[in-house]
Amino acid sequence: xxxxxxxxxxxxxxxxxxxxxxxxxxxxxxxxxxxxxxxxxxxxxxxxxxxxxxxxxxxxxxxxxxxxxxxxxxxxxxxxxxxxxxxxxxxxxxxxxxxxxxxxxxxxxxxxxxxxxxxxxxxxxxxxxxxxxxxxxxxxxxxxxxxxxxxxxxxxxxxxxxxxxxxxxxxxxxxxxxxxxxxxxxxxxxxxxxxxxxxxxxxxxxxxxxxxxxxxxx
Numbered sequence: 001x002x003x004x005x006x007x008x009x010x011x012x013x014x015x016x017x018x019x020x021x022x023x024x025x026x027x028x029x030x031x032x033x034x035x036x037x038x039x040x041x042x043x044x045x046x047x048x049x050x051x052x053x054x055x056x057x058x059x060x061x062x063x064x065x066x067x068x069x070x071x072x073x074x075x076x077x078x079x080x081x082x083x084x085x086x087x088x089x090x091x092x093x094x095x096x097x098x099x100x101x102x103x104x105x106x107x108x109x110x111x112x113x114x115x116x117x118x119x120x121x122x123x124x125x126x127x128x129x130x131x132x133x134x135x136x137x138x139x140x141x142x143x144x145x146x147x148x149x150x151x152x153x154x155x156x157x158x159x160x161x162x163x164x165x166x167x168x169x170x171x172x173x174x175x176x177x178x179x180x181x182x183x184x185x186x187x188x189x190x191x192x193x194x195x196x197x198x199x200x201x202x203x204x205x206x207x208x209x210x211x212x213x214x215x216x217x218x
Contacts, residue, residue: 133193
């Protein structure tokens with residue numbers, strides 16, 4: 001069996017995505033992120049649901065160039081983020097969902113570990129790129145921090161998945177004064193969240209492909 005190389009598989013996948021999506025209105029910096037998100041889930045119909053609010057790519061890239069930390073809501077999102085780029089740029093990646101203090105807070109005060117883990121990250125880590133791929137309650141913690149004037153992330157990647165409070169939490173983030181990449185609706189997940197971050201890392205520190213689907217004329 002002639003098994004193709006991983007890079008060849010990805011490039012062919014990107015070509016198919018671009019052919020099937022056709023013309024679109026995403027910018028040259030936005031499209032590689034959307035393309036990676038589609039590649040992560042195999043669903044072309046998420047493209048119209050992706051929103052880029054308040055110049056998130058520009059803010060995200062600037063934060064990465066400064067060496068900002070990254071925070072995820074769950075360990076599965078953290079596991080999917082490129083360690084090659086993190087090591088090369090000495091970027092710190094945090095996930096507090098399994099922290100003993102977070103377990104205690106969830107038991108004593110109620111709520112989810114995702115909420116308390118994100119609350120701890122906001123208090124301990126401060127500004128950075130915050131990535132939510134599972135729990136809308138983690139987005140609640142971020143929204144509360146912004147509204148109360150405590151910590152405003154450099155970028156929020158908001159792609160939790162599910163049926164309870166998911167859509168509302170995403171729309172809440174879109175309503176706030178914070179740069180955000182949001183997948184509206186119920187769809188999302190760890191793989192899509194990590195894919196969006198990896199695309200941003202590639203834009204910052206090494207582009208995988210110069211291939212771009214044609215944009216629609218405005």
